[in-house]
Amino acid sequence: MFKFYKILFLNTLVMGTLIAISSYSWFSMWMGLEINLLSIIPLLTDPKNIYPSESALKYFITQAMASSVLLFSIIMSMNLNEFLPQNSYFWMLMMMNSALLTKMGAAPFHFWFPEVMEGLNWANSLIMLTWQSIAPMVLLMYKNKMTMFVTFIIMFSAMISGVQGINQVSLRKILAYSSINHIAWMIASMLNSLTIWPIYFIVYSVITSNIVVMFKQLNVFYLNQLFNSMNESKMMKLLFILNFLSLGGLPPFLGFFPKWLTINNLAANNFFAISLILIIFTLVTLFFYLRVTFSTLVINSNETLIYQKSKNHFLIFFTNLISLAGLIVCTLILNYF
Template sequence: MFKNSYKFLFFITLMSGTFITISSTSWFGAWMGLEINLLSFIPLMMNTNNLLSSEASLKYFLTQALASSILLFAVVFFFMMSNWGNVFMENYTNLMICSALLLKSGAAPFHFWFPSVMEGLSWNNSLILMTWQKIAPMILLSYCLNLNFFIIIVISCILIGSLGGLNQTSLRKLMAFSSINHLGWMVAGMMNSENLWMTYFLFYSFLSFTIIFLFNNFKLFNINQMFGLFNSNSIVKFLMFLSLLSLGGLPPFMGFLPKWLIIESLINMNMFFLLTLMVTFTLITLFFYIRICYAAFLLNHNENNWNFNINYFNKNYFLSLIFTFISISGLFIVNFLYWLF
């Protein structure tokens, strides 16, 4: 993953920026950690073999700098209003802080930069952007809960994340809109408890890693490339298909478990209308996951019995088998452990 030592140093700095943010006792310290995280991720994004990496780096830098400036301005303004005793302006600045953090994490309706930046990144950097880069903004977001505003954000993320992926042929943009959809579920879990969204985030990170490990291993970037791969090997076909269904949250795969927990929490909060919208539009994400494998499973094609393009004893292939097995059987494993202990 890190071909040069300086990239490894930047990655360590990126992690330390996140740790500074989540362990800070002041908003200024949190802002400083976000800036360290931003400036260390820019060099990791640069790739001389990808012409879109420079454009993606510039878009990411401008968007994150804008969000950081809004966050710093809103925090200063919030403390000024607190000293003056203006409750209305305190609520207004609270919305500004939440909006800046949502812009940093790529949540809808502040998602305009996220798919285009993902398109210019490698799969390794895409995984970092989809998972690690969301930790610090989401934890800061949990400090300033606003239930009515969060409901609007959840509906926006679910709608845009589901409908935005319908016309996509790029797998990176498809994963970007999937990430926006999952972000809506995380915010919905945050309305109930902090542990709930953290549990969802851990499951989502593992499932995203499983999918991107397969994409990166077989150098897949578009849906058309997947058709040729599926026609050459049936085992990879099932690995990819089942992992995508698990990421979509289809029972009985492991991806359904965090959604199950959030569904229960929303039922306890009597948010049945929001829950209905979330479940209905999440089914659309399952539709474009199934569309990826549609030709491989339902269309006739010629397949030679002696075609062995993939080395079954390869370490990456063996790891993909392990990750996929955990992904598709994790729900049974968790239930068994819960029953056992």
């Protein structure tokens, strides 16, 4: 049963994000972020989560700290001429950007993200991976003037997500480090274009949603649970593997499309070093995606010889078909522009 308080707080969660991204003043944007934060805390304390109190408390403390820094930097930048010398604007801008990067979980401000994810169920994990990145990402786009600082963040996020993700056996932590890697790509796509990152975000959200829905359907949380989890449906196993390849950005799948646009944009504006680092460390993330998929594919597992008619999950198959065939559609559409 879907409880009333969940509907209420989901609505205010969406409303907080919309207030933040559509405001004209920084103070209203901060207020939208606070509404968003206070709405997700009751959802994180859901008893279906594995560690509800721990995740909610870690998330609240980190976000409250980031909000305090953001509000402080907004107030100080408004009164900059009265109290502070002119060169302080750089530091105010750095504080503001750091607070927003902490809110979205970009490295090196990512310390809270995998820990919070580890205590959640799959429904809340999906909100954390997708929706919660929208408001900070848009606000960062408004203040995207510090190219050197942002470049450092992109490189750090790509490296940390690649290196730390290898060592994980929890599927939620793997998706959390995957998200940090994609955040690096999204911030890189913002450097010279404001139109690529929404495309990237939508594609990333579709692929992640497909993967999370499959994990929720199979009720798995760790790598060793995947061995026998997909023996009933060969189609589900195939879609699962193809989705992870799509998330890694391999060419025949939709996940390659936004990476293609981002690399094209970076190369056109002479950001060759960032492109190289992003590509190299995305290959590292692809390695642990393959480890997840190979555990379902090549490890010996007990499979019954008696045919059992499994349920056809039409919605899962349909969304996967759109996701996996999307690159062909996008390429055909772009040819007409």
